[in-house]
Amino acid sequence: MDKALQSGRLHYMDHLRALAMLAGVLFHAALAYSPLMQPFFPTADRQSSPLVDVFVWLPHLLRMPLFFTVSGFFAAWIIAHRGPTGLLRQRIRRIALPFIVAWPLVFLAMSAATTWAANHVQHPSPLLRLIHDWQANPDAPSLPPTTAHLWFLYYLLLFGILHWIARTLDFAAPGRWLLRHSPGLLLLGLPLLLTLALASVSAPHPAPEGLLPQFWAILFYGAFFAFGALLYGQPEWLERAKKLLWPLLAACALCYPLFLWQLSMETPSIAAPTASWLVALLEGCLAVWLTVASLLLGRRLLDRPSPIMRYLAQSAYWTYLLHLPLLLLVQYHLMDLSMAWEWKFLLATSVTIAVCLLSYQLLVRHTPLRRFVG
Amino acid sequence: MTNNASIIRLLVAKDWQLFQKQLALYVLAGIVALCLLALAKPWAFYLGSLMLIVVVVAAACFSISASLMVERKEHTLAFVMSLPVSPWDFTIAKLLGNLVTFGVPFLVLCLGTLGTVLFTPLPDGLFVYALLIFGYVLFAYSVALSIAMTVESEGWNTFAMIGSMVLINPFIMGLAQIDAISSQIEQDAIVWSTPAVAILLTQVILSVAVLGFTVWHHARKPAFY
Numbered sequence: 241m242d243k244a245l246q247s248g249r250l251h252y253m254d255h256l257r258a259l260a261m262l263a264g265v266l267f268h269a270a271l272a273y274s275p276l277m278q279p280f281f282p283t284a285d286r287q288s289s290p291l292v293d294v295f296v297w298l299p300h301l302l303r304m305p306l307f308f309t310v311s312g313f314f315a316a317w318i319i320a321h322r323g324p325t326g327l328l329r330q331r332i333r334r335i336a337l338p339f340i341v342a343w344p345l346v347f348l349a350m351s352a353a354t355t356w357a358a359n360h361v362q363h364p365s366p367l368l369r370l371i372h373d374w375q376a377n378p379d380a381p382s383l384p385p386t387t388a389h390l391w392f393l394y395y396l397l398l399f400g401i402l403h404w405i406a407r408t409l410d411f412a413a414p415g416r417w418l419l420r421h422s423p424g425l426l427l428l429g430l431p432l433l434l435t436l437a438l439a440s441v442s443a444p445h446p447a448p449e450g451l452l453p454q455f456w457a458i459l460f461y462g463a464f465f466a467f468g469a470l471l472y473g474q475p476e477w478l479e480r481a482k483k484l485l486w487p488l489l490a491a492c493a494l495c496y497p498l499f500l501w502q503l504s505m506e507t508p509s510i511a512a513p514t515a516s517w518l519v520a521l522l523e524g525c526l527a528v529w530l531t532v533a534s535l536l537l538g539r540r541l542l543d544r545p546s547p548i549m550r551y552l553a554q555s556a557y558w559t560y561l562l563h564l565p566l567l568l569l570v571q572y573h574l575m576d577l578s579m580a581w582e583w584k585f586l587l588a589t590s591v592t593i594a595v596c597l598l599s600y601q602l603l604v605r606h607t608p609l610r611r612f613v614g
Numbered sequence: 615m616t617n618n619a620s621i622i623r624l625l626v627a628k629d630w631q632l633f634q635k636q637l638a639l640y641v642l643a644g645i646v647a648l649c650l651l652a653l654a655k656p657w658a659f660y661l662g663s664l665m666l667i668v669v670v671v672a673a674a675c676f677s678i679s680a681s682l683m684v685e686r687k688e689h690t691l692a693f694v695m696s697l698p699v700s701p702w703d704f705t706i707a708k709l710l711g712n713l714v715t716f717g718v719p720f721l722v723l724c725l726g727t728l729g730t731v732l733f734t735p736l737p738d739g740l741f742v743y744a745l746l747i748f749g750y751v752l753f754a755y756s757v758a759l760s761i762a763m764t765v766e767s768e769g770w771n772t773f774a775m776i777g778s779m780v781l782i783n784p785f786i787m788g789l790a791q792i793d794a795i796s797s798q799i800e801q802d803a804i805v806w807s808t809p810a811v812a813i814l815l816t817q818v819i820l821s822v823a824v825l826g827f828t829v830w831h832h833a834r835k836p837a838f839y
Binding site: 381385398401404408450451453455458 | 634635638639641642645648649651652653722729730732733734735802
């Protein structure tokens with residue numbers, strides 16, 4: 241890693257970030273066919289399959305923790321190379337401005353698509369039916385706006401402030417101490433800490449889309465951001481953790497079925513809106529172990545230049561910003577078709593990714609927008 | 615009147631460097647307060663809003679007392695006089711340094727609070743009420759800062775600082791007595807009543823006027839004392 245750091249490019253970190261963001265597109269597309277998400281997701285289709293629930297929650301527990309780990313790593317990298325002012329400028333240009341511009345557009349596009357669907361889709365999901373009834377009631381209060389899938393930008397900004405606070409008050413000392421010791425210490429300790437956060441929300445953990453910072457999300461995602469930032473200062477930690485790759489994968493293979501089994505017993509409800517301690521612990525273990533295993537696998541398999549991965553890495557940010565309104569629009573149109581769910585999933589993801597990549601090529605790649613979202 | 619911009623920048627940066635630990639703590643406390651508000655429970659709302667007011671008032675008092683009163687007590691001015699710096703540069707640097715050290719937590723917390731009111735189930739009518747409270751803190755801070763920059767006496771400075779900030783309580787009570795403002799607090803709409811606009815404008819104009827007068831007063835001084 242040291243050589244890679246000196247050369248200024250960490251291919252596997254770039255590629256992992258791109259894969260984590262692209263996994264988000266697949267994840268959101270798959271939710272429409274998840275039996276567990278039928279009551280909660282606006283594009284929930286008539287056709288669903290338990291298979292989706294078997295496969296979808298694993299990337300859910302991995303992709304954003306991995307993304308925040310990589311983000312923390314790069315935040316520390318920018319501070320080391322360009323100083324705190326450089327980080328501030330980069331955060332304003334790459335996060336604050338895109339968030340301020342994209343958020344109202346995304347929110348309006350998603351609201352318009354959902355309003356259209358509530359009035360036109362013949363086979364609406366339970367949530368669409370609820371929205372339809374809500375709209376029919378003139379006395380119903382308006383729902384507060386959310387950050388939608390752009391919550392990650394909001395939290396990156398928040399973690400930028402918390403990162404400054406942690407550096408100023410030297411809160412990183414315990415973390416540095418932890419990383420100096422055996423990797424097992426962190427791999428066993430961090431899930432316990434995350435259990436506290438995950439037990440305060442439903443399982444699988446929701447997206448913190450509200451406009452106010454939430455304790456659980458700060459603790460959960462902030463821990464991964466901090467881990468990434470600390471990892472930059474102690475890159476040898478990954479070298480020491482290398483030998484744990486297979487045990488970690490084996491532990492995940494044991495924990496995940498247990499998590500699914502527990503999840504099937506504890507469907508979230510108004511009476512029990514939070515996860516049990518066991519489910520929260522399993523979520524914490526899976527999130528930490530999968531993230532570390534991905535870093536180790538990425539370091540082993542993805543740490544080399546690849547034109548395709550480079551292109552995906554460069555287009556991932558734009559793709560992620562754009563994908564959800566597009567995906568909703570496509571899936572709303574698919575809801576009335578009597579196609580097999582597999583085909584609907586394939587069609588929705590292909591169209592969404594194709595439009596995102598095409599628009600990236602035409603609107604971003606060779607224009608000044610590249611500096612902001614490219 | 616010309617400014618020595620690089621020296622002013624250095625003096626402001628010096629204030630920022632010296633006080634950023636405490637400011638970081640204030641911002642952290644502010645984020646905790648906003649998280650408490652996000653819990654959407656009555657006890658968390660009261661604790662969070664009380665914590666916000668305490669943090670803003672503490673940040674205002676800290677900024678003035680650390681950068682002006684303590685420096686004066688420790689005779690830092692004698693050292694500053696040895697630098698290639700004019701009284702005007704020093705005044706502008708102190709004013710800017712204070713506005714930055716107070717302004718950062720103030721803006722974060724003010725915007726956070728207003729966002730909380732607008733984008734949560736809390737009634738939007740609280741928006742004007744919250745803005746008037748923040749407006750009062752800004753005005754009280756401007757008065758205390760101006761007095762600290764102008765008057766040497768530590769006693770008067772402490773009196774002005776604590777007095778102006780403590781008056782936030784009667785101010786909040788007073789707002790509650792104005793029917794045009796208090797009747798809107800629980801409504802789910804932002805209503806700019808005439809008294810609310812008048813109070814807000816008065817706060818902003820007086821804050822700018824007090825700071826402007828202080829700068830004008832110092833601009834006429836040929837020497838540091």
